[in-house]
Structure formats: C-alpha cells, structure tokens
Amino acid sequence: MSSDLEDTRRAMRLLRWYPSAWRERYGEEFVDHLEQEFAERHSNLGRSVNVVRKGVVARLGDIGLYDSVANPGAQSRAALGTSVAFAALMVVVMVDFWSRAMLVWSGRRYHPIPVSATTGTLTVVVALVLLVLAAIVIVVVTCVVRQIFRGRVRPLMVPSTIAVVTGWFLLYEARFFPRYLFPYIHGAHGFQGMSLSRPGQLIANFAQVTWMTTQRWVDFWNPGIAPLSTTQRVVDDCVPLAMFAFGIAIGLLVRRVEIPQRIARLVFPTVALLGALSGVYFVAYVGWNLFGGPSNYDFFFRDKWLGIVYLVLLGLVPLLVIRSGLLAREHKPRQWLNHIEIVRSKIESA
Amino acid sequence: MTDPDNSLVGLGRNAGAAVLILSSLAGGDKHGYALVKDVEEFAGVHLPPGTLYQVLPRLESRGLIVALEADERRRPYRLTAQGATVLAEYITAQQRILKTGQARLKRSWSFA
Numbered sequence: 001m002s003s004d005l006e007d008t009r010r011a012m013r014l015l016r017w018y019p020s021a022w023r024e025r026y027g028e029e030f031v032d033h034l035e036q037e038f039a040e041r042h043s044n045l046g047r048s049v050n051v052v053r054k055g056v057v058a059r060l061g062d063i064g065l066y067d068s069v070a071n072p073g074a075q076s077r078a079a080l081g082t083s084v085a086f087a088a089l090m091v092v093v094m095v096d097f098w099s100r101a102m103l104v105w106s107g108r109r110y111h112p113i114p115v116s117a118t119t120g121t122l123t124v125v126v127a128l129v130l131l132v133l134a135a136i137v138i139v140v141v142t143c144v145v146r147q148i149f150r151g152r153v154r155p156l157m158v159p160s161t162i163a164v165v166t167g168w169f170l171l172y173e174a175r176f177f178p179r180y181l182f183p184y185i186h187g188a189h190g191f192q193g194m195s196l197s198r199p200g201q202l203i204a205n206f207a208q209v210t211w212m213t214t215q216r217w218v219d220f221w222n223p224g225i226a227p228l229s230t231t232q233r234v235v236d237d238c239v240p241l242a243m244f245a246f247g248i249a250i251g252l253l254v255r256r257v258e259i260p261q262r263i264a265r266l267v268f269p270t271v272a273l274l275g276a277l278s279g280v281y282f283v284a285y286v287g288w289n290l291f292g293g294p295s296n297y298d299f300f301f302r303d304k305w306l307g308i309v310y311l312v313l314l315g316l317v318p319l320l321v322i323r324s325g326l327l328a329r330e331h332k333p334r335q336w337l338n339h340i341e342i343v344r345s346k347i348e349s350a
Numbered sequence: 351m352t353d354p355d356n357s358l359v360g361l362g363r364n365a366g367a368a369v370l371i372l373s374s375l376a377g378g379d380k381h382g383y384a385l386v387k388d389v390e391e392f393a394g395v396h397l398p399p400g401t402l403y404q405v406l407p408r409l410e411s412r413g414l415i416v417a418l419e420a421d422e423r424r425r426p427y428r429l430t431a432q433g434a435t436v437l438a439e440y441i442t443a444q445q446r447i448l449k450t451g452q453a454r455l456k457r458s459w460s461f462a
C-alpha cells in the first residue's frame with residue numbers, strides 16, 4: 001500500500017469521530033490538512049488524541065450537550081431532541097416506579113406526610129412528563145405528515161421508519177392495558193370501580209393497571225412475577241430499548257422537520273420544563289425512598305449496585321437536559337431554521 | 351465596543367487559539383495547514399488539527415472570518431472587517447495590561 005493512500009485512510013478514520021453535518025462541511029479540507037500533517041510527522045499520539053477529543057466534543061455539540069456552532073434554532077432543536085430521547089428512556093421506569101409507589105401508598109392506612117407528599121409529587125410529575133411527551137409526538141407527527149405531503153420526504157425517511165417500527169412495537173407491548181383496565185372500571189379484585197367523583201380511587205386503579213402492564217418490561221425491578229417464556233421475556237426486555245429508540249427517532253425528526261414558527265418558539269420552554277420535571281422526579285424518588293416508601297426492597301432492586309447505578313443515571317438525566325437547555329438559551333434564538341431552510345437561504349444569498 | 355456576541359468572550363478556552371488564527375489571517379488569506387505553519391513561525395505554537403477545526407467554525411459563525419472558494423480540497427479563510435476590529439480591540443487591551451505589568455515590574459522589582 002502506498003504511503004499516500006495509507007495517510008488518506010488514516011485521515012478518513014479520524015474523520016469518522018466527527019458528526020455527519022460537520023464532515024459534510026469541513027471533511028475534505030480536514031482530511032487534506034491531516035494528510036499534510038502526516039507527511040511532516042507520521043505518527044503523533046497527542047495529535048490523534050486531540051482529533052478524537054475534538055470529534056467527541058463536536059458530536060456532543062451536535063446533540064445539544066456542548067456549545068456548538070449551529071444556528072440558534074438548530075441548537076434549541078438539538079436540545080429538545082436530546083431531552084426527548086432521555087425522557088423517553090426514563091418514562092418506562094418512571095411509570096412503573098410510580099405505579100408501585102402509588103400501590104404501596106394506597107395499600108397503607110397510615111400515611112406519613114413526607115411519603116404522601118413525595119407520592120403525590122411523583123404522580124403529578126409522571127403525568128406531566130407523559131403529557132409533554134405526548135404533545136411533542138403529536139406536533140412532530142403532524143409536521144412530518146404535512147412535510148411528506150409536500151414531497152420533502154428524504155431527510156425524514158430513516159427517523160420516520162424507526163419511529164413507526166418502535167411505536168408499533170410499543171403499542172403491541174401495551175396491548176394488555178385496555179384489557180386489564182376494563183375490570184377495574186367496573187370494580188374488581190377488591191378495587192372499587194372508577195368514578196370521577198373519587199379521584200383517589202381512580203388514580204389507584206390506574207396505578208394497578210399500569211403496574212400490571214409495565215411490570216414485565218422492567219423485569220429486574222419487579223421480582224417474583226409470573227414465569228414467562230424466554231421469547232416473551234426477551235421481547236419484554238426490549239421495551240426500554242424500543243422506548244429509547246422511539247425517543248431518538250422523534251428527537252431526530254424534531255431537528256429535521258419544518259416546524260411552524262409559533263410552535264418553534266416553544267422549544268426552549270419545553271426543554272426547560274422537561275429538565276425541571278426530571279429534576280423534581282429525581283428529588284421525589286430519593287425523598288420517597290428516604291422517608292420510608294419501600295416496604296420490601298431497598299430502592300426496589302434485588303441488587304444494591306443496580307439500584308445505585310439507576311440512581312446515578314436518574315440524577316444525570318435532569319443535569320444533561322438542563323445543560324442542553326442552558327446552552328440553547330445562551331444562543332439567544334433569533335431565527336429558527338432547519339436544514340432545508342439553511343440550504344435555501346444559502347442558495348438565495350449566493 | 352464590539353457586539354459581545356461577536357467578540358472572543360464566548361470562545362472560552364479557545365480564545366487563545368482564536369487570537370493566533372485571527373493574527374495569522376491578518377497577514378493574508380490562508381488555508382488550514384498554511385495557517386498552522388504561520389502560527390508556528392510567529393508564535394512558536396503548534397495548533398493541533400482538532401483544535402484548529404474546532405475554532406475555525408466558531409470564528410466563521412461569529413462573522414470574524416469567512417471561508418473562500420475551495421482550491422481543490424484546500425479552503426482558504428479570510429479575516430473580515432469585524433474580525434479585524436475584534437482583534438485590534440483585543441490587542442489594545444492586552445497592550446494596556448502589558449504596559450502596566452512592565453511598569454510595575456520595573457518600579458518594584460527593578461526589571462528592565
């Protein structure tokens with residue numbers, strides 16, 4: 001292999017550390033620059049480390065977790081996309097944990113005030129996170145459909161396909177929810193029927209059905225459930241992954257779809273809201289455990305270390321969401337452009 | 351005063367590299383590698399490629415430099431009027447600090 005060819009390959013390998021948008025803009029000149037550096041000094045560990053480190057930084061910037069050079073709108077969209085992906089990952093364990101907390105709470109006669117307060121907080125936060133995510137999904141899907149009808153399908157194809165596949169899988173996995181819910185509407189298993197005049201009972205029934213539906217999804221969290229076939233177990237274990245993939249797909253669509261200006265203005269407040277909600281959830285979760293919430297398991301985990309890892313991840317989510325929100329805010333959004341609009345404005349200015 | 355959005359303040363730890371790049375481009379248009387060689391010559395500092403290409407887009411997005419038409423794969427960069435103003439302001443501020451430091455060293459420590 002000739003030295004020139006080898007240098008080009010090395011440079012191309014290093015270029016892969018950078019995000020695709022960056023590669024598209026700076027890739028050629030960067031590879032040329034690296035080839036000249038290689039010609040002068042073939043190996044240099046410090047140089048390779050520098051390129052890799054800056055590539056990772058560029059990738060973090062691309063997902064809104066580091067100050068990037070993207071236009072203000074793009075930085076905010078990246079922040080929202082990342083927040084949606086994190087919130088989606090958390091939502092499976094959030095609803096499962098909330099349902100257990102609620103059941104423990106409603107099964108007791110005596111409620112210490114901190115336990116009641118933290119259980120109530122968890123209920124409100126989980127409901128709000130679900131509402132916010134549902135609103136985002138509805139807005140994004142509407143915009144995607146509109147853009148598809150306009151014929152601008154190409155940038156949306158991959159994330160739309162992932163969203164449809166994972167969304168279908170999640171609906172398939174949630175298929176038991178209505179079936180479980182039906183008996184509780186009319187009263188079953190010691191639970192009274194649902195009535196809007198008894199909101200406490202309504203929430204307890206929802207918690208019971210949510211727990212019955214989600215317990216299989218978080219197997220390590222809920223020991224002692226009815227034995228399942230290996231295939232079913234594998235499929236169930238894929239739910240958190242599917243939820244994360246769904247969140248990433250929606251996040252990518254947020255960045256690529258044309259969003260009306262008046263809705264785009266809500267991007268930063270939405271990121272701030274998701275950050276605040278995940279932060280409050282974390283505090284309420286810790287508080288619930290500290291104030292005597294669990295009755296059988298420490299942190300609801302059979303393995304203590306698993307509980308600690310989960311706690312750390314739970315704390316990281318609000319920090320990362322808030323960081324992406326603050327970076328988006330620093331960019332002072334003045335105009336909201338997506339990829340297509342940027343290309344269009346460049347063509348017009350040329 | 352320059353618009354703070356377009357100054358070097360927001361560049362954080364990259365501000366040093368940004369000054370070197372702006373100073374180099376003040377001498378004429380250059381592509382990445384020529385820029386590194388020039389900085390090496392006048393400042394004795396080697397700008398690693400990752401750092402250079404982290405700072406170039408930031409300077410470009412702030413309107414301090416502009417990318418010219420690529421010559422094959424090499425794309426030269428040019429200092430803008432705004433970039434020249436920011437660099438001049440930075441140098442003036444640094445000169446003030448330099449003069450004060452020198453005067454105090456001379457007075458209190460007898461350094462020439």
